[in-house]
Amino acid sequence: xxxxEQNSEALNIQxxxxxxxxCNYTNYSPAYLQWYRQDPGRGPxxxxxxxxxxxxxxxxxxxxxxxxxxxxxxxxxxxxxxADSATYLCALAGLGSSNTGKLIFGQGTTLQVxx
Amino acid sequence: xxxxxxxxKHLITATGQRVTLRCSPRSGDxxxxxxxxxxxxxxxxxxxxxxxxxxxxxxILERFSAQQFPDLHSxxxxxxxxxxxxxLYFCASSVSAGVSNEQFFxxxxxxxxx
Numbered sequence: 001x002x003x004x005e006q007n008s009e010a011l012n013i014q015x016x017x018x019x020x021x022x023c024n025y026t027n028y029s030p031a032y033l034q035w036y037r038q039d040p041g042r043g044p045x046x047x048x049x050x051x052x053x054x055x056x057x058x059x060x061x062x063x064x065x066x067x068x069x070x071x072x073x074x075x076x077x078x079x080x081x082x083a084d085s086a087t088y089l090c091a092l093a094g095l096g097s098s099n100t101g102k103l104i105f106g107q108g109t110t111l112q113v114x115x
Numbered sequence: 116x117x118x119x120x121x122x123x124k125h126l127i128t129a130t131g132q133r134v135t136l137r138c139s140p141r142s143g144d145x146x147x148x149x150x151x152x153x154x155x156x157x158x159x160x161x162x163x164x165x166x167x168x169x170x171x172x173x174x175i176l177e178r179f180s181a182q183q184f185p186d187l188h189s190x191x192x193x194x195x196x197x198x199x200x201x202x203l204y205f206c207a208s209s210v211s212a213g214v215s216n217e218q219f220f221x222x223x224x225x226x227x228x229x
Binding site (some may be wrong): 031032034036041042043044045046049054062089093094098101102103104105106107108 | 119146148156157159160163170171186205206209212213214215216217218219220221222223225
């Protein structure tokens with residue numbers, strides 16, 4: 001069956017450390033993978049997009065990798081701050097041959113950065 | 116603020132009733148998406164419209180329907196409501212219809228069915 005798995009347990013780290021979040025998927029072949037941030041009671045906010053032929057993408061303190069062989073994406077936040085505390089969602093896009101914006105989301109990982 | 120607006124913010128209704136959720140996309144965006152978020156199912160894609168036409172469909176129930184109007188705003192109609200329909204409903208928009216677009220999400224409508 002098709003699955004997207006993100007760490008279900010909350011990730012607690014100390015301020016200044018690097019947070020690494022994992023997104024694994026099974027029986028999907030996404031052309032793109034996106035990461036979103038969601039704060040409680042609010043809509044998700046887009047962070048990064050990576051294509052299947054890209055290994056790595058960076059934006060300021062954020063880095064995402066995409067390994068289509070392992071069917072895995074890693075999302076890193078360097079020099080983490082308490083303001084980075086939120087739930088992070090990975091989303092698969094470009095599934096099948098259709099060119100639509102349909103996104104399939106993982107359940108999300110909650111990150112807690114302690115001062 | 117993403118530029119996407121949704122009304123109402125909260126909606127409380129009874130089983131068997133029908134409700135309409137409204138969404139206005141960001142200025143210039145032609146594509147609108149609807150998602151449902153519940154604690155047990157996570158964020159689920161319902162449907163996408165692009166410039167007034169249905170573009171993609173997810174596991175949207177037959178009791179649910181949507182449309183996008185000429186001014187590009189969209190409405191999601193939920194009928195014969197059940198307790199399990201209680202959830203946060205998000206609208207998102209993007210510039211075009213394709214796979215490589217980032218999506219801008221609205222603040223959501225919290226639906227409670229009693």
